[in-house]
Amino acid sequence: xxxxxxxxxxxxxxxxxxxxxxxxxxxxxxxxxxxxxxxxxxxxxxxxxxxxxxxxxxxxxxxxxxxxxxxxxx
Amino acid sequence: xxxxxxxxxxxxxxxxxxxxxxxxxxxxxxxxxxxxxxxxxxxxxxxxxxxxxxxxxxxxxxxxxxxxxxxxxxxxxxxxxxxxxxxxxxxxxxxxxxxxxxxxxxxxxxxxxxxxxxxxxxxxxxxxxxxxxxxxxxxxxxxxxxxxxxxxxxxxxxxxxxxxxxxxxxxxxxxxxxxxxxxxxxxxxxxxxxxxxxxxxxxxxxxxxxxxxxxxxxxxxxxxxxxxxxxxxxxxxxxxxxxxxxxxxxxxxxxxxxxxxxxxxxxxxxxxxxxxxxxxxxxxxxxxxxxxxxxxxxxxxxxxxxxxxxxxxxxxxxxxxxxxxxxxxxxxxxxxxxxxxxxxxxxxxxxxxxxxxxxxxxxxxxxxxxxxxxxxxxxxxxxxxxxxxxxxxxxxxxxxxxxxxxxxxxxxxxxxxxxxxxxxxxxxxxxxxxxxxxxxxxxxxxxxxxxxxxxxxxxxxxxxxxxxxxxxxxxxxxxxxxxxxxxxxxxxxxxxxxxxxxxxxxxxxxxxxxxxxxxxxxxxxxxxxxxxxxxxxxxxxxxxxxxxxxxxxxxxxxxxxxxxxxxxxxxxxxxxxxxxxxxxxxxxxxxxxxxxxxxxxxxxxxxxxxxxxxxxxxxxxxxxxxxxxxxxxxxxxxxxx
Numbered sequence: 001x002x003x004x005x006x007x008x009x010x011x012x013x014x015x016x017x018x019x020x021x022x023x024x025x026x027x028x029x030x031x032x033x034x035x036x037x038x039x040x041x042x043x044x045x046x047x048x049x050x051x052x053x054x055x056x057x058x059x060x061x062x063x064x065x066x067x068x069x070x071x072x073x074x
Numbered sequence: 075x076x077x078x079x080x081x082x083x084x085x086x087x088x089x090x091x092x093x094x095x096x097x098x099x100x101x102x103x104x105x106x107x108x109x110x111x112x113x114x115x116x117x118x119x120x121x122x123x124x125x126x127x128x129x130x131x132x133x134x135x136x137x138x139x140x141x142x143x144x145x146x147x148x149x150x151x152x153x154x155x156x157x158x159x160x161x162x163x164x165x166x167x168x169x170x171x172x173x174x175x176x177x178x179x180x181x182x183x184x185x186x187x188x189x190x191x192x193x194x195x196x197x198x199x200x201x202x203x204x205x206x207x208x209x210x211x212x213x214x215x216x217x218x219x220x221x222x223x224x225x226x227x228x229x230x231x232x233x234x235x236x237x238x239x240x241x242x243x244x245x246x247x248x249x250x251x252x253x254x255x256x257x258x259x260x261x262x263x264x265x266x267x268x269x270x271x272x273x274x275x276x277x278x279x280x281x282x283x284x285x286x287x288x289x290x291x292x293x294x295x296x297x298x299x300x301x302x303x304x305x306x307x308x309x310x311x312x313x314x315x316x317x318x319x320x321x322x323x324x325x326x327x328x329x330x331x332x333x334x335x336x337x338x339x340x341x342x343x344x345x346x347x348x349x350x351x352x353x354x355x356x357x358x359x360x361x362x363x364x365x366x367x368x369x370x371x372x373x374x375x376x377x378x379x380x381x382x383x384x385x386x387x388x389x390x391x392x393x394x395x396x397x398x399x400x401x402x403x404x405x406x407x408x409x410x411x412x413x414x415x416x417x418x419x420x421x422x423x424x425x426x427x428x429x430x431x432x433x434x435x436x437x438x439x440x441x442x443x444x445x446x447x448x449x450x451x452x453x454x455x456x457x458x459x460x461x462x463x464x465x466x467x468x469x470x471x472x473x474x475x476x477x478x479x480x481x482x483x484x485x486x487x488x489x490x491x492x493x494x495x496x497x498x499x500x501x502x503x504x505x506x507x508x509x510x511x512x513x514x515x516x517x518x519x520x521x522x523x524x525x526x527x528x529x530x531x532x533x534x535x536x537x538x539x540x541x542x543x544x545x546x547x548x549x550x551x552x553x554x555x556x557x558x559x560x561x562x563x564x565x566x567x568x569x570x571x572x573x574x575x576x577x578x579x580x581x582x583x584x585x586x587x588x589x590x591x592x593x594x595x596x597x598x599x600x601x602x603x604x605x606x607x608x609x610x611x612x613x614x615x616x617x618x619x620x621x622x623x624x625x626x627x628x629x630x631x632x633x634x635x636x637x638x639x640x641x642x643x644x645x646x647x648x649x650x651x652x653x654x655x656x657x658x659x660x661x662x663x664x665x666x667x668x669x670x671x672x673x674x675x676x677x678x679x680x681x682x683x684x685x686x687x688x689x690x691x692x693x694x695x696x697x698x699x700x701x702x703x704x705x706x707x708x709x710x711x712x713x714x715x
Contacts, residue, residue, distance in 0.1 A: 021272065025288065026461070026532060029136040031170050033293040041318065042325045047428030048437065048531050050325070054169040054296070057317075059424045061436055061531035 001072070003040075004049065004065040011039045012070035019067045027068075030058060037073060077125045080233055081151060083178065084162035085171050086133030087536050089190040091115075093162055093220035094130035097230075102130075114150070121230040129156070132458075135170075137177045138273050145275070151183060158236045159185045160229070165192045165217070166200060166537075168307065172211075172299045176245050179213065180264040184239060186214045186232050193219040194537075199311040207306045212243040221542065247294040254285045267291060317537045321421070330425045337418070341409040342505070346498065349402030353486070356401070360394030380583075384573050392569030392628035396561045399483040399624075400554065406479050407553040408546060410448045415541035419444070420533055427531045433513050434520030436531040439469050443512065446476030447505075448553065450674045453478075454681055464524040468516050470681055471691055474670040475512035477505050480623040484665050487627050491646040492658040500659070504666050511667060511698065564622045572618055572629050591633070605664060605700065606657030606707035616664065622671050656714055660707040668699035 006012055014036050017024045031054035032038075038053035048061045060068075082090045091102050098117030115130040129150075137148045151159065161178055163171035168189075178185050189202065208215040214232050218225030246252070251270065258266040258280055268276040270287045324333055365386050372382045413419050419441055427437030438460055445453035450473050457469040485504055489497040575591035578584055586592060595610025598617060602608045611633045619626040634648040653661065669692050670678070679688040 022461075023530070023532070025138065025271070025292075026135070028289065028292040029138075029173065030532070030534075031173070031296065033296050034289065035293070036296070042321060042424075044325075044327055044330070044425070044428060047431075048424055050321075050424065050535055055167045056170050057535035059420070059427070059437070059531055059533045059535050061427055061431065063431075063528055064530045064532065 001070060002066050003051075003060075003068040003070050004062060006040050006070060006072065008040050008043050011037060011073040013037050013073055015069040015071055017068050019064065023064070027064075031056070032058075032068070077127065078157040078234070079127045079129070079154070080158045080160060081154075081156040082128065082130045082160050082162060083147065083151070083174070083185075084133060084190075085135055085164065085167075085174060087534065088133065088162050088164040088167075088171060089220050090130055090133060090162045093160070093188065093190065093218070094128060096220045096223060096226055097126075097128050114146075119230075121234055124234045126230070126233060134174060136174060137181075138268065138271055151181075157184065158233050159183050160188050160233070161185045162188045162190050162220075165189045165195050165202060166198050168202070168303060169296075169299055172302070173295060175211070175213075176295055176298065177264070179211065179243050180245050180267060182239075182242050182264070184236065186216060186229070186236065187211065188225075188229055189215060189217045190220055192217045193222045193224065197313070198315070199309060199313045201308040201310050203306050203308065207302070210243075210302045210306065212241055213239065245295065245298055247298075248290060251287055251290055251294060254287055258283055258285075315537065317417075320538055324418075324421055325424065330421075334422055334425050337413075341406070341413075342502075344409065345402050345406040346501070348405050349399070350486075352401035353398055356398040360390060360398060364394065365390050380577070383577075384570065387632055388569045388573035389566060391631040392572075392625075393561045393566050395628045395631065396483065396565050396624040397558070399486065399627075400557060402482060402486075403479045403557055404550055404554050406482075407448050407550045410445065411546050411549040412541050413444070415539065415545060417536045417538045420535045423531070423533060424535065433517040434529065435465075435468070435513075435516055436529045438531055438533055439465070439516075442469050442473055443476050443509070446473050446478060448479055449556075450474050450476065450478050450670060451677045454674065454677045457681070462527065462529060464526055465529050467682060467687065468519050468524055470678060471519065471687070471694075472512040472516045474674055474691070474695060475508045475515065475667060477508040477666055478623070480671065481665055483624055483627045485662055487630070487645065488649070488653075488658050488662055491649050492653065492655040500662075504662055507663065507702075508666050511702070515698070560622055561624075565625055565628050568618055568621050568625050569628060569632065572614075572632055575614075576632060601700070602664075604708070605703040606660045606711075607653065607664075609652060611652060612661060616668065619665070620669055620671060622673070623665065626665060656710045657707060660703040660710070663706050664699045664703040666699075667695060667702060669696050 003012070014032055014034055016034060017027055017032065019027070036053060038051050040049055041052050041057065042050035046062060048059050049065050050057055050059050052058075082094055084090050094100065094115060094117065095102055098119050100115070100117045102115055114132065116127065117130075118125060118127045120126070131147045131150060134144050134147050136144060137151075138144055159178065161175050163175060175185070175187060187207075189204065189207075192202075195202065202217070204215045204217055214236075216225055216229045216232055218229055220226070247255070247267075251267075254270055255263060255266040258269050260266070265276050265279070269280055269283070270285055270291045272288050323329060326333075368390065369382070369386055372385070413422070422444065423437035423440045425437070426440040430437050430439055441459070442453045442456045445456055453476065454470050454473050457466050457473070460466045460469055485501050486497070489500045493500045572591065575594070576586050576589045579589050579593070584590075591614050592610050594617070595612075595614035598613040599608045599610045602613055602616075615626050615629060615633055618629055630645055630649070634645075634652070649658070669675075675688060675692060678691050679685065682688060
């Protein structure tokens with residue numbers, strides 16, 4: 001499912017990033033690699049979200065979150 | 075005495091500048107948001123009879139040539155070959171920080187790993203086994219706290235005793251990547267790896283090979299780090315970060331924006347009220363005490379009348395008029411620094427992102443805009459944190475519309491004369507108009523000249539930190555000092571020149587109305603007529619304001635030919651005759667929007683590296699200022715008559 005649909009407090013596993021090369025590389029450099037587990041810590045209505053990944057908080061615009069595929073950790 | 079060169083490298087917001095300041099005794103500004111340092115800084119120190127030249131590079135997450143900034147850092151490291159690289163990493167965020175470290179190790183660079191902010195580990199319930207980390211990474215590891223001055227001596231000892239690294243860690247990748255590395259270039263492994271990461275520069279070195287393993291390389295690197303850290307980081311006790319607690323309120327779905335609005339309102343309220351408390355006293359100090367004293371001295375020593383007038387009217391009137399507002403400016407900068415240091419700046423960007431998206435910008439644009447309330451020069455430099463060149467250009471071009479503190483005195487003077495009792499509303503309307511114009515112009519740019527890619531927010535959100543008093547003082551003092559220097563140089567010179575222009579013409583000493591100054595003003599005045607202030611005094615005032623916006627206030631007394639004891643009340647009287655409230659407001663709209671001051675023009679030239687865009691910036695702002703002030707005046711006249 002798309003990261004933009006995940007609720008606050010939920011842990012997810014990154015499946016893939018469907019985004020252009022430059023942006024994808026930047027996100028990966030910042031730790032968002034396939035298989036990494038992270039959680040959504042803040043969210044605004046139809047706005048950006050904040051995730052916590054590999055020990056750092058990252059704010060991501062809605063347009064990016066929509067293009068990140070994740071699986072919810074049960 | 076021998077000399078060595080040391081570079082400081084690390085992730086954004088890992089404390090590089092704090093360490094740089096600690097090492098060199100410099101006082102560079104440290105903020106709590108990623109991207110405070112946009113320029114490399116140089117300094118030096120002496121340790122045990124060795125001179126160490128230190129260079130602080132802007133923070134990086136990686137060393138690819140995808141972004142210009144990363145390329146600059148890499149080129150510097152490869153070309154300048156510093157003797158030692160201090161790789162600063164944040165202790166509580168090793169996993170992400172070591173990603174850059176691995177690349178440095180891969181490039182066989184002489185690094186010392188400085189684990190910074192170890193004082194925060196305890197609170198977070200973490201413990202790091204430094205010896206184990208050293209053993210695993212095969213590099214020297216020195217735990218430090220740059221802010222608390224811990225471990226700095228040891229770090230310097232390591233630096234001067236550094237003998238090069240004989241054995242480098244082999245960062246191993248999964249089999250498929252290792253095979254590719256063998257095909258590409260086994261001898262210079264790092265180049266082969268960078269090739270696989272689709273590094274533009276390296277790609278061009280190896281023609282005819284193709285792999286699609288970028289994702290695997292990055293993933294492998296992180297897996298490697300995870301394995302290293304298994305035996306290095308120990309969780310001593312659990313804890314709920316205070317940052318998360320604060321964010322639950324500050325970033326709340328519904329409360330977030332109102333809280334942000336309240337914070338900004340508070341900042342401006344304090345700037346206005348506390349600052350204005352001092353204005354009266356400073357005004358009295360300059361126009362009565364200083365003028366009176368100098369006047370007495372001059373009379374005693376029989377100084378000629380023209381010099382007497384020049385000093386009293388021109389210099390003390392002009393420079394003093396500007397210095398009167400020093401308290402306001404200091405308070406505004408104090409609050410801006412608190413916003414930066416605490417970590418709130420990034421939150422503001424996050425909260426504004428959704429709204430900025432609607433006009434084709436992202437939340438990160440908001441940081442330079444906020445900084446613009448202080449001064450547009452550092453604000454425009456901070457646009458370097460925007461990755462996309464088109465985004466950056468838009469951010470630079472709209473920044474001057476954010477009303478900087480130099481325009482503040484002009485508003486205060488006019489508002490106190492024409493809108494007594496409603497000063498706050500008038501000022502607020504101008505600040506909001508500035509934001510509105512900035513956003514509207516950005517929107518138009520996005521739809522026309524800078525069409526293209528969507529822009530998205532990617533930004534690290536730091537932990538909250540208590541602002542350090544020393545850091546705040548340094549920052550405010552730097553700004554205050556700039557302001558005083560500007561008053562003593564640019565504004566001083568402008569006052570003297572203006573005084574000359576207003577007292578002479580080709581036939582020598584002249585009446586103000588037939589002076590050079592009046593002629594220049596009369597030449598430009600007709601254009602301003604439609605906006606309601608087509609007198610030569612306004613024209614000349616605005617023209618000289620291009621050197622520094624405060625000059626519009628400082629030269630009012632001179633232009634209107636006031637005597638030696640001009641104070642705010644007397645200024646008010648003359649202005650009251652030259653303007654109606656409506657034309658005064660149109661004038662303020664013009665001051666808000668027109669051509670930026672020379673310092674800003676200079677920084678626009680430097681940052682865009684283009685005379686074309688610099689010229690454009692000057693011209694289009696002038697057009698917008700003329701159009702909007704004319705609209706205000708003409709539409710206003712329909713109602714007021």
